[in-house]
Amino acid sequence: MEVKVIKETTYRVKSVWKTLQGEGLFAGRPAVFVRMVGCNLWSGYADTRERDAARTGANCPMWCDTDFTKEGSKAYTAAELAQEMRSVGGDVNFCVVTGGEPLLHLKPELVEALHQAGFFIAIETNGTVSLQESCWSEEQGELITPDWIVCSPKLPQDQLTLEYFDELKLVLPDYHPEKYDAFAKRQRPNQVQGSQLPLLWLQPEDGARLQQATQMAINYALDNPEWRVSVQTHKILNVE
Template sequence: MSYAVKEMFLTLQGEGVQAGRRAVFVRFAGCNLWSGREQDRASAICRFCDTDFVGVDGLGGGRFAGAAALVSAVEAFWGESRSERFVVLTGGEPMLQVDDALVDALHAADFFIAIESNGTLAAHPRLDWICISPKAGSEVVQRAGDELKLVWPQAGLDPVDLEDWDFRHHLLQPLDDPQADAHREACIAQVLERPRWRLTLQTHKMLGLR
């Protein structure tokens, strides 16, 4: 199988439980909840995405003929050290492309594999860290994993209704839009009221990282 990657880069994980960890981000092209075109945003299921995942023209992006080629590119960004290797597969929606060959090749190269997914497709069973970010109006089939990250508020998604999903960590992340200050206050109030949840912020944006 070939892989379409919008961009790939070395950074620090900016969100969630793994925040602050050195990571290679692999952003796959394509999503099943929005085309990525602004003219389609209003009619999309996910309308607040802040990420460009269209095409393969970003830094480190391209079309990779197979798992070996893609993993070789990931290794080049990480460097020679084989200690604490960490890769984040994101998008778009990475589960449109992640397969056995890629997971096996990354593990063979000693990478701990995290995925950030909308949960509408079942996560690969051999991933090391599963982060699901549900979107209102979608059918989430992956309701178990390591980290449930709810971007909030979203009309039609109440944190209370997600508390019984089988995740080790339940995180609320304020929606980043023109009302961001109010959203942060709302998330803080939710966490103070409902201790099942923890607050997570997009620290990479605060630090000026990709």
């Protein structure tokens, strides 16, 4: 009788590091970051920027400065990655899984391994991969999801499949609130002192258009106070 060997899922990781969360509600909080390899909107290589922007219809390949390529990456099982994160993070119990696009990789067994290691799990996603697709557990018959979801859309709202999020971050000037009015309603309600807290952020693009984008964000927030201007505090503090 032939015995089938089930190969354990591995996760291709670019880097694991301890730092401060730089943006959003948890800005300034010590965190263990995990950068997954790969994205569905850009290859990560400079010579494909225009090609991938045309292929996907996203603007982000033209200005994204994140290195999520496979070079220098390492493969971990869920248990190995949780152990590495605990080793790097020490007593830090807040982790951020990012990319690239983390929902291309995040599976229920990894979520469970990180929870067992004592982590509160936040992710940063572009909204094009659904939780049903990435986090459904056939074994348990339910979704096994991260604790906190930050979505920074890079495609029009009618192409976004993410079912819900906790924070919405729009990078100006390419992604404007008026184009995401329906998607913004997918935010999970979060209560602070008995009132719902709108975690809707306007993030000025860090580049040649920074001054223009910053003024645009300020003007929009002043006229629409449910929105906030996001400041990249990790860059101000000069931490990765």
